[in-house]
Every structure is written in structure tokens, then in C-alpha cells.
Amino acid sequence: MASVSLADYPVCLQLRGKPVLLIGAGLIAEGRALQLLEAGARLRMIAPGATDALRRLAAEGRLELLERAYTPGDAAGQALVFVATDDRRVSVAVAEETRARGILLNAADEPDLCDFTLPSVGRRGPITVAVSTQGMAPALARALRRQLLEGIGRHHVWIARLSGHFREHLPRGAGRSRLLKRLVDDDIGGHLARGERRSAWTRIREELKALGEKT
Numbered sequence: 001m002a003s004v005s006l007a008d009y010p011v012c013l014q015l016r017g018k019p020v021l022l023i024g025a026g027l028i029a030e031g032r033a034l035q036l037l038e039a040g041a042r043l044r045m046i047a048p049g050a051t052d053a054l055r056r057l058a059a060e061g062r063l064e065l066l067e068r069a070y071t072p073g074d075a076a077g078q079a080l081v082f083v084a085t086d087d088r089r090v091s092v093a094v095a096e097e098t099r100a101r102g103i104l105l106n107a108a109d110e111p112d113l114c115d116f117t118l119p120s121v122g123r124r125g126p127i128t129v130a131v132s133t134q135g136m137a138p139a140l141a142r143a144l145r146r147q148l149l150e151g152i153g154r155h156h157v158w159i160a161r162l163s164g165h166f167r168e169h170l171p172r173g174a175g176r177s178r179l180l181k182r183l184v185d186d187d188i189g190g191h192l193a194r195g196e197r198r199s200a201w202t203r204i205r206e207e208l209k210a211l212g213e214k215t
């Protein structure tokens with residue numbers, strides 16, 4: 001249950017190939033569905049009526065759409081469940097089932113029924129900005145997310161990708177850690193922030209050379 005007296009606990013879920021159920025197929029559900037598909041979830045939707053966009057995605061085989069009302073038992077075998085209908089009684093019934101099965105639930109606009117709430121999310125390349133207000137101010141979460149995203153520049157995306165490349169190709173150890181820290185701090189990161197790629201590369205090459213000599 002969401003609670004304002006306790007801190008919530010943010011995570012970044014890996015949903016590739018996981019079965020996820022979304023009950024409701026209106027405009028709010030459509031937004032949720034697009035994000036879940038982006039994450040690679042195996043999505044099933046249940047609702048008597050659906051938006052055109054969701055019908056199209058179902059026809060293309062990107063998701064499964066069952067055009068009927070929710071019935072208890074639908075949550076069986078699901079990793080996560082979302083409900084976004086215009087009828088609170090549906091959310092209450094779904095919450096009863098997911099609680100009995102130990103499955104985590106998000107109920108749009110019903111914080112008292114949520115096991116997890118959704119933050120406002122923005123992305124730049126591999127960088128994700130997510131803002132939550134413990135359910136207090138979703139509109140503020142959205143405004144802050146926009147502001148924070150403006151503070152993330154192309155050089156941050158570049159640093160993230162380069163760091164990912166080095167983490168994949170260089171062995172773990174003190175040398176690699178030092179390089180990855182320098183990529184971010186004033187030393188190399190500062191050059192990149194000012195668009196001075198050439199001098200940044202000179203320093204990266206020095207670090208790589210020192211690393212090569214030590215390994």
C-alpha cells in the first residue's frame with residue numbers, strides 16, 4: 001500500500017518477456033501500454049472497449065487484447081498488474097485478487113489500492129529521470145521532470161554511452177573505476193560539458209594508456 005508516512009522505494013524493473021496484465025483500455029491505459037511495450041513486456045489487456053490505437057497494436061500482434069470485462073482469476077500467472085478503468089469497483093476487485101496472489105498492483109488514481117505508484121518519467125538516451133511525490137502532487141512531478149530533463153545535455157548521454165562501452169570492454173579494477181570517475185568529474189566531464197571533445201579525448205587516451213600499462 002502506498003503511504004505518506006513511509007518513504008517509497010524506487011526501482012527500475014526489467015520487464016522484457018514478462019507477463020503483464022493491464023485492465024482497462026482507455027486513454028490512461030493507452031499511455032501505460034506504450035511504456036510497457038517500450039520495456040518489452042508481454043502485455044495482455046482486458047476491457048470491454050478499447051482506443052483505436054490499442055486495437056491497432058493488438059491487430060499488429062504487439063499486445064493481446066481481450067474485449068470483455070475483468071473477471072476474478074484474470075491475474076493468475078501475471079508478474080505485474082495495472083488497472084485503469086473508470087469504475088473504482090473494478091480496481092477494488094482487482095486489488096483483492098492481486099493481494100491474495102501476492103502480485104504487485106498499480107491502480108491509476110487510487111493510491112490507497114496501489115502497491116506501487118508511477119513516477120513521472122522522461123528519457124534522454126540511456127538516462128532516465130523519474131520524479132515521484134509520494135502521491136501528493138502528480139502535476140508537480142510532471143513539471144519537475146521536465147525541468148530536470150532540461151538539465152541533461154548531449155554530453156551526459158555521450159558520457160553514459162562511453163561509460164557503458166568501457167564497462168563492457170575493460171576489466172573491472174581500480175584503473176577502470178578511476179577512468180569512469182574522471183569521465184564524469186571536472187577533469188574530463190568538464191571538457192565535454194564545454195564541448196571540448198578533442199581535449200577530453202586526449203585525457204581519455206592518457207587514462208587508457210596508463211590502464212594498458214598496468215594490466
Ligand SMILES: C[C@@]1(CC(=O)O)C2=NC(=C\c3[nH]c(c(CCC(=O)O)c3CC(=O)O)Cc3[nH]c(c(CC(=O)O)c3CCC(=O)O)/C=C3\N/C(=C\2)[C@@H](CCC(=O)O)[C@]3(C)CC(=O)O)/[C@H]1CCC(=O)O
Nearest residue numbers: 108109111117118119120132133134135137138139141142
Ligand atoms: C506522474 C504520473 C505518472 C503516470 O500516471 O504515468 C502520475 N500522474 C500523472 C499526472 C496527473 N495525474 C493527475 C493529474 C491532475 C492534477 C492533480 O489532480 O494532481 C496529473 C497532472 C497532469 O496530467 O498534468 C490526477 C491524479 N493522479 C492521482 C490522483 C489521485 C489521488 O492523488 O488521490 C489524481 C487526482 C484525480 C482526481 O481527483 O480527479 C494519483 C496518482 N498519479 C500518479 C502518477 C501516482 C502518484 C505520482 C506521484 O507520486 O507524484 C498516483 C498516486 C497513482 C498512479 O496513478 O500511479 C502522471 C504524470 C505523467 C507525465 O509525466 O506527463
Ligand SMILES: NC(=O)c1ccc[n+]([C@@H]2O[C@H](COP(=O)([O-])OP(=O)(O)OC[C@H]3O[C@@H](n4cnc5c(N)ncnc54)[C@H](O)[C@@H]3O)[C@@H](O)[C@H]2O)c1
Nearest residue numbers: 024025026027028029047048049069070084085086108109
Ligand atoms: N494517473 C493519471 O495520470 C490519471 C490522469 C487522469 C485520469 N486518471 C484515471 O484513470 C482512470 C481511467 O481513465 P481513462 O481516461 O483511461 O478512462 P476511459 O473512460 O477512457 O477508459 C476506461 C476504460 O475502462 C474499461 N472498463 C470499464 N469497465 C471495465 C471492467 N469491468 N473491466 C475491464 N475494463 C473496464 C473501459 O472499457 C475503458 O477501456 C480513471 O479512473 C481516471 O480517473 C489517471
